[in-house]
Amino acid sequence: MRQNSARRTALLDASIEVLAREGSRGLTLRAVDAEAGVPKGTTTNYFANRGELLAQVMGRVQERLTPDPDALSETMREKPSHELVATLLGQLVERMRADRSSHLALLEMRLEATRRPELHTELTRFFAAQLEGNIGFHLDAGLPGDRTGVVLLYLAMLGLIVDDLTVPDLLAPFPFEELIGELTRRVLG
Known part of the structure; x- marks a missing residue:
């Protein structure tokens, strides 16, 4: 090769x-x-x-979607709070919109994995590592919430991202900033 x-x-x-x-x-x-x-x-x-x-x-x-370390460092100067979590989730949506192809490719790979056991195994490992990394980042940064809260945020954001990628007009009447702020408050208490 x-x-x-x-x-x-x-x-x-x-x-x-x-x-x-x-x-x-x-x-x-x-x-x-x-x-x-x-x-x-x-x-x-x-x-x-x-x-x-x-x-x-x-x-x-993963390389394409990883936040710029300098930009993330700048964001993380804020005091850990619900607002900071909402800011981080908003930045996730911004990255998705800036690189829709990467997210669509992951969706396609998810579908392909339902038909190919070897890809299913690889994709499960990939997403498990991503989720554990997100949980570790959240908890290590002292952000509000616990492990389950981070998983719930992951699930909610995945749905939001899938809808924005596939049927963007569906959520158009609901401003993302407000949705993300309310999601953060309700999930993290």
Whole structure:
């Protein structure tokens, strides 16, 4: 397998775009080549098969969606409070809207995992690590609430994100800031 990291990243980014636009059935190694604008067969030189490509897409999505450390550090200067949690959740929505493709790709991978046991195992590990990381961050930062509260916020935000991605007009009458503020107050007490 080739080791040009910039090319590998470009192929993973192209995979994310194909997944977001065409769905999991449209994700072929040739489609990735075309999206990346590289010669046919290039993706095959970097990924042994579609399964390996999907597994590595998860890692790339994580890189793309991870908050900028400097911006997060700036946000975390605030005193731990319900308002700070609401700010962090609002920033999550902003990142989702700025990189819709990554979130759509994850949704496609969730659906694909219902049909492919090996992807199901990888995706479960990926999301479990993400959730544990979020819980640890929340508790370590001294933010209000407990482990269960963080899980409830995760579930509510996942629903909000899925609706914003798939039927954005549904929640249009409800300002996100107000929803997130109320969600934070009700879940975290």
